[in-house]
Amino acid sequence: MNYSKSAKHSLPAGKTVNNQSKTDQDTILSSQELAYIKPILTFLYHVWWRVQATGFEHLPDNGPAFIVGNTSGYIPWPALMLIYSLMINKDKQRAVHVLTDMDHIEDERISAFLRALNFVPWSYDNAKQLIEQGELIAIFPEDSSVIGKTVAMRNRLKRFDWTKFLPAIEANIPIFPLATLGIDEAGATVSVPWKMKLMPAVFCQSPKDREAIQEAAKKTALRAEGEIQAEINRLLRARSRLL
């Protein structure tokens, strides 16, 4: 099976194996685009959404790993908060590449800007390449299905796309579920506190034949989705008030 898409989905220049000479910290902090956006992220993270991020001690110090999270809306705010979280985390400072469907982003400037912030168009080949480079990768397997979610459906996950788990299953790398509470009520206009919790890795096995790999990917997708939904349910029960 060939998972690669068109040339437009290939890794952008500067995000190839050649990038390995830079440390993660150099890569993320030297980004000019990040310098522009950092004050905005700082404001959103510390003042507007007062993000409380926990559980990053589970992440390995180096080597490839998947972070799988829930998201909401057109702009991938959880991905940006995750990038910022890992950037300011003193104990686990790592760059994270966000593998996501970018087809629905029609504005080329926004697309280019996101790419500069380590957003990478989702394709099987891109995922494989990042894994081979030993990078930390974040995916949000609900993708564009979450756009237009109703109020009644807030904090309820859509079914995860299991095909997004295939590269991680094949490479036998750890998959860390990340539950984020607050995104469905917040948007960019409401100051609702966020809680982000990274959980221990879900099991990840690497069977030999294609059929078994697909089964393992489906099972892992259900497990990651379930862990995140269960954690969101727990966080909701513990939340005393919305604002």
Place this chain on the structure above:
Amino acid sequence: MVDWTHLKTLVTENPLQALRRRNPVFYERYAEKTDEYGFDLKTWARWEPFFRFCFEDYFKVEVRGIENIPHDGRAIIVGNHSGVIPIDGAMMSMAMGNSHPSARRIRYLITDWFFGLPFLGNWMRETGQVRASLEIAEKLLDADEIIGLYPEGIRGVGKPFRDRYRVLDFHPGFVKLAITTQSPIVLVATVGGDEIFPNFTNLRSLATYMKLPFFPITPAFPWLPFPLWITPLPVRWLMNIHKPIKLDYPPEKATDRKLVREIAKDIQFQIQRDLNELFEKRKTLFTGWEDC
């Protein structure tokens, strides 16, 4: 338009004769049998029209996948709990007794608290419910009965309205039971039950003082007089029954705590996913899924 036929049956006919005429499969299966846990076909027949009225006319329960429940042999039915007054088990029993080609009773495992209540304890025994104990459950499965349980426990019944259709962590005991007795597990996701008594809050201290599992505050309770506060909202229900899961593990694996916990988690996640999807597809609270 509500059909009152079932309620008329409740008061005008000999209940056993009515059951024999209307549901001969069920009647023949249990008419001559004695049950060590107190099941009484006469009590079942007396109350069945009332619950059938709730099932068919009041909640208009839609059941999907009833054929997934085995025609013969043992099985464990596992679902999400709901309701403040937990009638989800009764609705499942109605589905199994009336919509399944091989009509059978489901023996629900009920927490001891209910059996301590005056009148209710006996009534529950006589309608087929049993005390929640591993020993009783194993005996029933060995006798090739269907047992039903809600691994959220009584906490699942007292969930506030804002937590509707958000399952609590499952107690993994049912997986251990399934492996020990080599029984298939049938998952049931129920949407509707969590909204019949919207529970705004739970007064914990009052509940502790009155020795209740929870003290709910609903639009009707404790403000309105009896029986108005036990009148549920006529919300449409949907019960989605999954294909049976056969756990291919030898009985000695039942002591593997990690394995048992992992399987229980997977089952919990499967039900939660189903609830999310059914909840999203529902058109409105009172019209259900008919146009979806």
